[in-house]
Amino acid sequence: MVMSKYVVRSMMADGGGRIVNISSIVAGTGYSGLSVYSATKASLVGFTKSLAREVGRVGVTVNAVAPGFVDTDMTQALKPEDRERIVRRSALHRLVGVDDVANAVEFLLSKRANNITGTVLTVDAGNTA
Secondary structure (H helix, E strand, O other), rough: OOHHHHHHHHHHHHHOEEEEOOOOHHHHHHHOHHHHHHHHHHHHHHHHHHHHHHHHHHOOEEEEEEEOEOHHHHHHHHHHHHHHHHHHHHHOOOOOOOOHHHHHHHHHHHHHHHOOOOEEEEEOOOOOO
């Protein structure tokens, strides 16, 4: 949030720009044992939507990406049965890859997303579907 304050100033001077925040699906779903994490990710969604309204008039888009469980060293360390339970409950029966999240961010930073602002793009292999 503090960084946004400083980068928005230069974006305003330049006539526009892009901000993409990283939230999480737990911002909307919650998760046992992650109440503080969920609260911070939910507040980031509110910040994203409000900032999009504040700086849109000067050509700055503000969006968020909300990944689900991502296939990383951390999720590899889960017990196999816990990992399999997560995989089974997603519509695509797989975990999200790091590249999937990066591709979503890249899209929101591109000109193809010129008229997308105040949006949360969920990348979760259908976990929240």
